[in-house]
Amino acid sequence: MKKCGLISIIGKTNVGKSTFLNNFIGKKISITSKTVQTTRSNIFAVETRGQNQMVFIDTPGVHGNINKTVNRYLRKKTLENLDDIDVIIFMISGSMFTQVDQKALNLIKRSKAKKLFVMNKIDLVKNKGDLFQFVDDFKHKDVFEAFLPISAEQIDGFQAVEEEIIKVLPNSDFLFPEEGYKFQTINFEITEIIREKVIRNLGDELPHETAVHVERIDHKKDIVEIEAEIFVSKEGQKKIVIGSNGEKIKIIGTSARRELEQKFASKVFLKLWCKVKKKWIDNQDYLESLGIKN
Ligand SMILES: Nc1nc2c(ncn2[C@@H]2O[C@H](COP(=O)(O)OP(=O)(O)OP(=O)(O)O)[C@@H](O)[C@H]2O)c(=O)[nH]1
Ligand SMILES: [Mg+2]
Known part of the structure; x- marks a missing residue:
């Protein structure tokens, strides 16, 4: 059964x-x-x-x-x-x-x-x-x-x-194929990987006031090109994400790129930006556009 x-x-x-x-x-x-x-x-x-x-x-x-x-x-x-x-x-x-x-x-x-x-x-x-x-x-x-x-x-x-x-567990036929099922979209997975690296590299300095949006993803012959934006709510937070001479965002980008290369089993080009979007965390429309509210 x-x-x-x-x-x-x-x-x-x-x-x-x-x-x-x-x-x-x-x-x-x-x-x-x-x-x-x-x-x-x-x-x-x-x-x-x-x-x-x-x-x-x-x-x-x-x-x-x-x-x-x-x-x-x-x-x-x-x-x-x-x-x-x-x-x-x-x-x-x-x-x-x-x-x-x-x-x-x-x-x-x-x-x-x-x-x-x-x-x-x-x-x-x-x-x-x-x-x-x-x-x-x-x-x-x-x-x-x-x-x-x-x-x-x-x-x-x-x-x-x-x-x-x-x-x-209830007696029931399987709801999904035995070989597995992919629930999350690839865009979502990319934003999560980048967000994880932001959180892990900044930790308590910048708790959870970040969101990531994939702007472009291009599957080329032997490279996947990705451009993404990291949103924060304040100018000061942007400085933290970027770090002095862009050091922090570089570390974030490198660790995200490594994980993405494993995921795609391909070389990845990752371009990251940091943008200030005031009060995004309290903005209902914006939360919706990020898929947080739906
Ligand atoms: N020592 C120890 N640390 C753990 C264990 N399980 C998880 N952690 C650590 O606890 C922290 C939180 O783990 P998460 O899996 O992100 O916790 P979560 O409950 O999903 O957190 P939210 O998504 O914020 O609700 C991470 O630093 C983990 O490495 C464990 O069994 N032992
Ligand atoms: Mg969790």
């Missing part, structure tokens, strides 16, 4: 949801960074193992501050598939359960999906007994089918997660 279902990965920002997806599937699908609010859209990926097809949705992390328009949209994105999904992987970091984790838990409680509680980053937990203690003391145990400690980064505990997913 075949099994197939939608599995949403939900939790506070930065707990390692995207790292888990990438390492579980063994392929980079979703960008990751040590900074908060890295994932901004729902990222889909399908993995078929034997008679079981798992359709994952990596969601934007739940964040404490929802005053900004962009944050309100991100939250909407996290929740938009909630009625259709079969399984929720609710993720926290170690045995830390903060107010924001509680907020995230409140958001998923109403869903009919089967819920698995995943404690990630256990490689950072010195005393493993803390994890058991946490589960013992946890007030909402009845919400979840299982409590699973993992390290997404060290690929530890994945077998148990897979077994629990399969247990609760």
Whole structure:
């Protein structure tokens, strides 16, 4: 009997949801960074193992501050598939359960999906007994089918997660071809790769106030030419992205180009610009044009 279902990965920002997806599937699908609010859209990926097809949705992390328009949209994105999904992987970091984790838990409680509680980053937990203690003391145990400690980064505990997913996956024909399915457009993948390099290279200096837009992509005979713009909201941020003598944007461009060359299995020419678009983060039309609001 075949099994197939939608599995949403939900939790506070930065707990390692995207790292888990990438390492579980063994392929980079979703960008990751040590900074908060890295994932901004729902990222889909399908993995078929034997008679079981798992359709994952990596969601934007739940964040404490929802005053900004962009944050309100991100939250909407996290929740938009909630009625259709079969399984929720609710993720926290170690045995830390903060107010924001509680907020995230409140958001998923109403869903009919089967819920698995995943404690990630256990490689950072010195005393493993803390994890058991946490589960013992946890007030909402009845919400979840299982409590699973993992390290997404060290690929530890994945077998148990897979077994629990399969247990609760509905009997169903496969929704997607067994050989896989490409959900995200190539333009989106390019903007995400560039955005990851911006976030990773600037980190806390310039948190998440950036957006990337692909202006041109040209598949030539033995090179792919890409021109893209990095948007920031303030003049000062543009200076940070460019760096002195253009050093920073060069580093960003080089690391993005390397990853793009792997993706296209071809030489890539990448031209990056940085532009100021005032208050883009609070501009609804603009968010829409970037695909953040839809
Ligand atoms: N030590 C350790 N670090 C981890 C583990 N999993 C993820 N990380 C790190 O945690 C940070 C956040 O990881 P992400 O996968 O981007 O987190 P996320 O939950 O997708 O974040 P948002 O998209 O902002 O919601 C990165 O620096 C990861 O390398 C883990 O198992 N152990
Ligand atoms: Mg993420």
